Amino acid sequence: MSQGARLIPTFLRYWLFVFALLFSFTVAISSANAADAAKNSDSKAAYTALADILSDASSRDALIAELRDSAKTGKPPAPPSNKEATAPPRSDSFAEQLDTTVQGYLAAAQNKLNNVVTTLKAPPHKAFNPDTFWPALSHFLFTVAVTFAIFLSIRFFATPFYKRIGSWGHKAREKRVDWARRPTAILSAFIIDLLILLFCITAGNIIAASFGSTSFGHNSPAVMRQQTLFLNAFALIEFFKAILRLIFAPKFDYLRPFPFSDATAKYWNTRLAWLSGLIGYGLMVVVPITNVQLGTSVGVLVNFCIMLALTVYAIGLILINRTPIQKEITALGNRSLAFFGMFLHALSHVWHLLAIGYFLVLFLLSQFDPGNSLAFMMDATIKSLLVVGCGALVSGLLTRWISRRITLPAEMKLKYPMLERRVNSYIPSALQIMRFIVVVAILLFLLDAWHIFNLRSWLDSATGEKIIGGIIHILLIMFIAVLGWTLLASIIEHRLSLEMDNPKHPGARERTLLTLFRNVLSIVITTITVMIILSQIGINIAPLLAGAGALTLAVSFGAQTLVKDVINGIFIQFENGMNTGEYVTVFGITGTVERMTIRSIGLRDDYGVYHLVPYSSITTVANYAREFGVYRANYVISRDEDIEKANEVLKQAVAELRENPRLKSLLIGEPAFNGVVKLDDISFTLRTTIRTVALQQWTIQYALDKLVKEHFQRAGIKTPHQNVQISYAEQQRKALPPLEGEDGITP
Known part of the structure; x- marks a missing residue:
């Protein structure tokens, strides 16, 4: 099977899923209207029942008697017995609630479809009357023409003003004197657009109310309603076009906030403006007027044809420009920060699907609720743009802060050596958590904007309050734990970093205990924090603590050596x-x-x-490092040497050692000369004992041995050497040659 054939089922499954999702959105919106209709029906039934009771004399007398009895006793009339009403409320599971909701949506959608079919089959509710239609049309077209003439004229005469605003912002940008000028210029042009629109809407209402009806002599409510429909559509559509001009600025490139070329800006502004105008005026003006003048069945057909044609055109426009826009978004992602780059790269692959889904949702909504669909889409779109824009701004700031490194003053670094590295490891993690929360908040606001999820109701519910409260508590606990650990660890490190000449400098034992305490402190804070977070999530930590105790007992039996290690270590530290x-x-x-x-x-x-x-x-x-060290020097001397002379030379060597300015600070007290400590056949041993600073006995050893060697050599005192005497038999002695310089070998 070819690759294209394999892709067809996947493509169909995907679009079926999209249509089902969009259909559920549509039904969710239309269900509110069905609920209102049911409520009105119940009210009518109640009024009818009350009228029937009052029309019957016996029923009226019984009702009056019951009301008087209630007035005497102070109790309201007993409600009719209803077993279903007294039954306890059913607590459905999430799956049951979802199933009930889906069934309700499907029933509402079926209702709408049946109404549409019934409307199409029904004959027109009234015949076409040209005597009223053409004058009303003339009246309507007069209002449209005057309103557009005023709007286009004002915008034409405001063109030089737009150019001056753009030039003012552009010059400041080129000179880099004031970064806020260009955003101010763009925002000012947008505000002027809105003021012009507001003026034209006001003028249109005045013209429709004053001149139109008196000129044509038609002051009927139907004509006024048609004018109101146009003015409402004009306000909504031109507001959307003002947003398009804010984004693309096709005629004034200095007022363009994004790096679009002139051709690209004109291309998209023209097509999106025409598309929005046709959709808006078609749904908000043409379809309602057709419903009134020609009948609902014709209006439904006109609505379907207009939206189908425009939806097909929009999807075709999206597919034609899919690759160029994908390249533009990818290039923008390459120039952006890491987080935005990842988001834009993902968006470049799915932007066309989102755009197609947007127009499909609009198409479906227009078929079920043509009067409110465009207003809903506009409201949801503006909310989505605001949410995404604010979220992107906050995420961008957080991303920039994450990439920055905090540098502490040199004096603080000296006091707290690890504080800067610790802060630079904690703050990026905290900012990443905040950025994740921002992304989740954006998704929730987007779902709420499209009526998929009721955020306000969820926040007011017990579940929402519990989740939000739990998240806040967890973040607060983590903040307190990190802050506490940072402060305590910094205090310990400050103590450890004191210089040697500082009188408060900790000794070796204190440094060791501080290091161990820091390690134990990190374990304790981490354990307590995890336990508190688990309790905030809703996990009962009592069984965990009991299980941990049992596990500790079991491990202690199986790891007695480990327990012995810990206990021995504790006593070694206590005993220093x-x-x-x-x-x-x-x-x-x-x-x-x-x-x-x-x-x-x-x-x-x-x-x-x-x-x-x-x-x-x-x-x-x-x-070897406690208080002092001792070097016990033993020197072996030949037995033939004079003991007193050798002892005197040894004292001279020790005296020279004590006079050395580099070594005398390492000596403690007077050296001890112990005299002869050993005597054998060929030598005797002299000993001297020198007390030194701890761990400096080897330095004294190397220096004293060198001095003793030099002094003994100058005094001619020899160390013992071993004499070897070799004896030969007479025959062997005669056979040996005589040694050079000697007469022979003495037997």
Whole structure:
């Protein structure tokens, strides 16, 4: 099967869905009229029943007696028993309500169709009377001609004024001296259009009331009604054309708010103006006059022919210009911000479907309610444009703010190092949430404008109040949680960022506890916020808390090591066993503490290897960074050297170390010379003990070993060396050659 053949069923299914949707819109609007008719019918029936009761003497006497009895007792007459009335109201589900609504719409639509068929089959209610028709037509055409003559004349003489306004705004735009001039010029031209329209409507009413009837001698209500129909249509259609001139400005390019070319602006303004004029005057003038003069059946036929022809023309115009407009919208999307670019790219693919659907809705509405369909479409269109325009403006501002980065002063950055990054991560997320709310609000207002959804009634209902209140509460809770976390985290980070020379600078233990507290605080705030939000949504969190407790108990049995890790870590911190940045030995690993969590520590050893050690594995902590360090130096000297001399040279080396300006600040107290601490066959060992600043004992070790080596070398003090004596048998000794410079080898 070819691709085109496969597309035909999909196309048909799509258009069937569109027609069904549009049909439901039409029936929804017409159902209000059916309800009013039913109400009027009930009122007529009640009046008829009351008249029948009063016309019968016995019934009238019984009614008077019952009313007098009610006046004495103060109780109203008992209503007739009705089992259905006393039955409790039925609470239908959403599916049942939807089914009932759809059935009501279909019944109303069937009613309308039956009325249309009956009207077409019925004979004219009166015969055509040329004696009244032609004078009335002349009277009507006189009003039309004078009104249009005044309107076109005023617009012609106002042309230089429009040019001056446009030139004034354009010069300011070229010089870039005042950005508000051009919008002011465009808005001023639109206001002038509306003032001219208002003046012409007033003049038309005066002419219709004063000159027309007296000139032709026809002051009948029918003639006045026809004039009123024209003036109402004139006001509505010319207002729409004023909006078209505001958008396209075909004659004054300086007043054009959008970057259309002159040819494009004239093309669309001309066609849309003619289309709106034919539709408006056809529905609001021609069809009502035809109904009065020629009969309802002829009016229905004229209405159908006019709207069918104009709808076909509009759809053809849309399909012809589908590709060019799609390219224009795509190009505009490429030049727009990310959010608008995505929206415009999506719109470029479906704009023709929306436009075709718009004219199909107008066609269907015109067949069911020709008198009010155009007014409804105009009202819905203007509301939609206002809603989309305001929403686009707000979304555009939010999009620009999202892309901006907040920069804090240097002093504040120094006090709160992470605050700027945290704010720049929170604000875009908050603005994106606001933009999503704006988009949802636009959709709701659009549905309300087209009477698909009654927004005001929904807001007044319990469901609407609950949803809106819940959303506001959730946003408020999230705002308070984020604000609280930001303030508390900033306070902790401010404390951690204090300089070393600041007397309030936190120690290593305080820094570790602050870091752990910040981590625990984030977990607690997140958990509480999630629980409160769930409760606002309507979820009962009591079972969740109970389940969490049971789950915690089960996990504690299955993860005893984890619990042990946490408990050991807590006691290590309380006892100040180690802190971040200290040099320790735990679990046989020596290194610097880089990270401490609630269950483990991270160590970096001298080879750069990172070790993750759980607290439960730590039985002993050796901390090298507490208070002071000690270097215990042992120097092995040959046994042949003088002990006193060697000890004196060692003291000289230590004295030179203490005089070093770079190293003397690392020493604490006086060094201790312990003398000979070991004696063996070939050497003895001298020891000195030096107390240093914590973690500086290795620096002292390297410096002292160098000095001791130099002093011993200058004093001629030798370290022990091992002597090896080799013995040979007599035959082997004789076989060996004599060594150079020696007589032989002593056996």
